[in-house]
Amino acid sequence: MKLLLAMLAVLSGAAFGAERGRDLFETGATPGRDVVATLRGDAVEIPARLMACANCHGVHAEGRTEAGVSAPPLTGNLPLDVLERVVRDGIGKDGKPLHPAMPSYRFTRDEIADLHAHLLRLNGHSPANGVTPDEIRIGLATGPDTRLSSAVERVIRAAFEDVNAHGGIFRRKILLVSGPRHADLKGATLASVASLANDWNASDQPVIGPLSAAAEGSNVFTLLPAETEQWSSLCRYLARDARNSVQVLPEDQQRFIGSVPACRALLRETGAAKTILFAGREADLERVIRANPGRQIAALHIAVARTVSRLPEEARNRLLIACPALPADQADPAAIDAAAAGSPEFPALRAMALGAARVLIEALKRAGRDLTQDRLQAALETLNGFETGLIPPVTFGPGTRSGVRGAYLVRAAADRFILLSSWMTAEE
Numbered sequence: 395m396k397l398l399l400a401m402l403a404v405l406s407g408a409a410f411g412a413e414r415g416r417d418l419f420e421t422g423a424t425p426g427r428d429v430v431a432t433l434r435g436d437a438v439e440i441p442a443r444l445m446a447c448a449n450c451h452g453v454h455a456e457g458r459t460e461a462g463v464s465a466p467p468l469t470g471n472l473p474l475d476v477l478e479r480v481v482r483d484g485i486g487k488d489g490k491p492l493h494p495a496m497p498s499y500r501f502t503r504d505e506i507a508d509l510h511a512h513l514l515r516l517n518g519h520s521p522a523n524g525v526t527p528d529e530i531r532i533g534l535a536t537g538p539d540t541r542l543s544s545a546v547e548r549v550i551r552a553a554f555e556d557v558n559a560h561g562g563i564f565r566r567k568i569l570l571v572s573g574p575r576h577a578d579l580k581g582a583t584l585a586s587v588a589s590l591a592n593d594w595n596a597s598d599q600p601v602i603g604p605l606s607a608a609a610e611g612s613n614v615f616t617l618l619p620a621e622t623e624q625w626s627s628l629c630r631y632l633a634r635d636a637r638n639s640v641q642v643l644p645e646d647q648q649r650f651i652g653s654v655p656a657c658r659a660l661l662r663e664t665g666a667a668k669t670i671l672f673a674g675r676e677a678d679l680e681r682v683i684r685a686n687p688g689r690q691i692a693a694l695h696i697a698v699a700r701t702v703s704r705l706p707e708e709a710r711n712r713l714l715i716a717c718p719a720l721p722a723d724q725a726d727p728a729a730i731d732a733a734a735a736g737s738p739e740f741p742a743l744r745a746m747a748l749g750a751a752r753v754l755i756e757a758l759k760r761a762g763r764d765l766t767q768d769r770l771q772a773a774l775e776t777l778n779g780f781e782t783g784l785i786p787p788v789t790f791g792p793g794t795r796s797g798v799r800g801a802y803l804v805r806a807a808a809d810r811f812i813l814l815s816s817w818m819t820a821e822e
């Protein structure tokens with residue numbers, strides 16, 4: 395753990411530099427020592443704290459005019475050496491002495507490098523967190539379960555290695571950095587993918603495809619449909635047959651399911667409905683199936699996953715299942731197996747993780763060469779029906795963070811799922 399944190403500190407050097415540079419720029423303070431500044435032609439030394447750059451140039455380096463003296467906006471991408479001469483010696487970028495109102499500071503080269511990093515970031519030239527000229531660092535917050543996380547990690551690593559073997563993205567290699575929580579990865583990485591830790595709120599960077607259904611936040615790009623959306627798709631599928639009607643079991647779930655318009659339209663208060671929407675606990679599934687011979691039982695995959703393989707054939711055939719992702723045997727199995735490196739565990743989770751990695755890779759390509767978190771976020775928002783081959787088509791937008799709204803409808807055979815429909819969206 396110590397080693398990991400030390401490594402993260404090294405990785406995030408660039409970001410911390412820009413942070414220190416911001417302090418310098420805004421307050422003139424350098425921790426641990428006092429720096430002095432001089433106004434040229436003036437022997438008097440003034441603490442730099444009283445002459446913060448932002449006082450004259452503005453907090454956003456937007457430039458300012460006071461008492462007839464103009465401190466220009468600092469927008470250009472000044473090379474570090476030029477900035478050093480400006481700040482230390484009062485020599486401008488054209489090689490001439492600057493107006494005496496611009497002070498000279500006894501900052502070290504490192505401090506000026508920090509200022510430089512801050513100015514670059516202010517101007518959107520930022521080598522964003524986790525991005526260098528030849529690398530993009532992506533985080534995987536692994537959570538506490540090491541079996542789960544190592545399966546997921548292998549898949550994502552393989553996906554990145556594949557991209558890297560083909561020249562990377564704008565010549566940058568993608569590097570996976572893992573740590574138990576988002577809080578450990580923040581600052582060292584551009585974004586997180588397929589995270590298994592649920593402190594996603596600790597992160598203000600994009601989190602793509604957290605493997606937890608409950609995740610939400612303006613930076614969280616979810617790839618799992620909500621339960622209501624899956625029910626909606628299921629009922630829209632049932633409504634294709636005009637004779638269909640439904641009844642909800644257990645009855646105390648009727649209000650919840652009835653809140654989904656597509657389901658409410660099919661609800662039958664009395665008499666035998668053709669289909670039972672089973673919204674109960676998995677332990678009760680077999681009993682409900684037995685108690686309702688000859689009727690179709692519809693349920694979400696999450697409520698039947700553990701039981702379905704041991705149901706007798708007759709019961710299995712009456713079961714209609716809504717799946718939030720492609721059943722593993724329908725999704726690009728070669729890709730998942732190649733990435734699994736011999737591990738047969740958690741096929742659905744691995745498919746989700748690989749899907750999330752493919753979404754990220756696509757967005758990185760769209761974000762362009764000048765990669766920042768904002769550009770990555772904007773690129774994610776351009777995905778519209780994007781196909782990964784593993785998870786349903788993905789659509790985000792400004793303000794739309796749930797990328798997959800719907801379900802696949804399947805029936806269970808003895809050893810696999812049979813796809814009944816293509817992706818069924820939750821709404822029209």
Ligand code: HEC
Nearest residue numbers: 445446447450464465466480486487488492493495496497
């Ligand atoms: C007391 C006001 C003041 C403060 C404080 C100040 N500047 Fe300036 N700065 C100026 C003025 C005025 C100019 C314009 C000089 C000129 O045009 O010759 C200037 C010019 C510059 C330039 C442009 C040089 C060029 O060649 O065009 C840079 C870069 C700059 N300042 C950076 C800084 C940084 C970094 C700090 C803080 C470490 C800082 N300034 C603090 C007043 C200030």
